[in-house]
Amino acid sequence: MKKSILTLTILGLISALLLSFAHQLLTPIIASRQEEGKKDIILAVLPESNNFKVLEKNGIILYEGNKDGEVAIIARGPGFGGEIELIVGANPFERKVYGIKVLSHSETPGLGSHITGEVFEQNFVDKPFGDYQVVKRPVADLMEVEAITGATVSSQLVVDIVKKAINEMLLAYGFDAIAITEVPVVTGATDTSTGATITTGATVTTGATSLGGGEY
C-alpha cells in the first residue's frame, strides 16, 4: 500500500515537472504562432498592405491596411454545426471584396469544412459588393457564389456572414448598407429558428445552440 502511494506520487511529480518545463518552453511559441497566424490572415485579405492598424469606428473593430482603402473586418454568424468566424478584406470606397478567410468553424469534416478551402474562398476574390446568390452550378455572373458540393447550407451561411460584414463595414464608413435577400436555411444544430438570416448591420446572434461539429 505504502509502496503504491509512493510510486504514484513520484511518477506524478516527475510527470508534472517535465510537463511544466515543456509548457514554459513551448507556450510562448504556441502564442506567437497564433498571433502570427492572425496577422498573416489579416494581411492575406489585404492584397497590397504589408501592415495594418486596429481601429474602432461606430463601435465596429476594423483592421485598416497601410494601403489606402484596404480594410479587414471580422464577422461571426451561425453555421451548420456551430458558429463560423471569418475575416473579410474589402475596399468600402471602391465597393469591392478582396477576399475572405474562415478563422474558425465547426462544420462537418470533409463537407462543410471545405469553406476553409481555396476553391471556395476563390469565390470572393475581387468581388464587387452586392447581394450574392448561392448557386449549385458554376457561377454565371459576379453576384453568384458556387456552393460546395454537399454543403449548400454551410455555403449559404458563409455568404450571409460575408454580406453582413460588408454592411457593417459600409456603415462604419458612413455609407448606406446594401439590401440583403434573406434565404431561409435549416442548420444541423438543435434550434432551427436560427439567426441564419441576418438583419442589416445588426450584431448577429447565434440562434442555434451549437452541439459542436461532432458526428464522431
Add this chain to the structure above:
Amino acid sequence: MKFLKILKNGLWDENPTFRIVIGMCPTLAVTNAAVNGLVMGLATAFVLLASEIIISLVKKLIPENVRIPSYILIIATFVTLVDYILKAFLPGVASALSLFIPLIVVNCIILGRAEAFASKNSVLDSIADALGMGLGFTWALLLLSIIRELLGSGSIFGVQILGGWYPQMAIMLLPAGAFISLGILLALMNYISSKGVK
C-alpha cells in the same frame, strides 16, 4: 533476428488496425485526409515508443496493483508533450486533429502494448514492438486516408490528382465512408493472409 521478427509482428502479423482491429476511434475519425492520417499515426507511434521504453525500464519498480494508473500517467505525459509540440510547430494539422491528439491517452493500442508487451519484455524488444506497432498503425491509417481522400476529394496530400470530371464522392469523407473502406481493406488483408503470403 528477434528484433526484426517483433518488428514484422507489428507491421503485419498482428497489425493493430488490420489484424487485431483495435484503436478504431482515431482510425475511423481522422482518416479523411492523408496528412491527418500520417500525423495521427506518427504521433501515436511516438507516444507508443516513448511509453514502451519508459515502462520496460521501470517495470520492476512499479507495484502490481498500481501498474495501470502508472502506465496511464506515463502515457498521458507523452501525449501532452506531443500535443504541445504539434500546436507549436504544426498548428494547421494540430487544429485538424484537435480532440484526437489528447485522446491518444486512451488509445487501446498504447495501453494494450504497455500491459501485454513492455511490462514483460526487455527495453530492446519493447523498442522493436513499439516501432512495429506504431509504424503498423501509421501505414494502416495512411493507406486508409489516401483511399478516402482520393475517392472523396480527388486529391492526395492536398494535391489534386483527379480532375474536374471526377464526381467527388462526399460519402468517403463521412464516417460511413470510413467504415466501408476499412471493411474492404480488412477483407483484402484477410484474403492476402489466407493465401499464405509471407
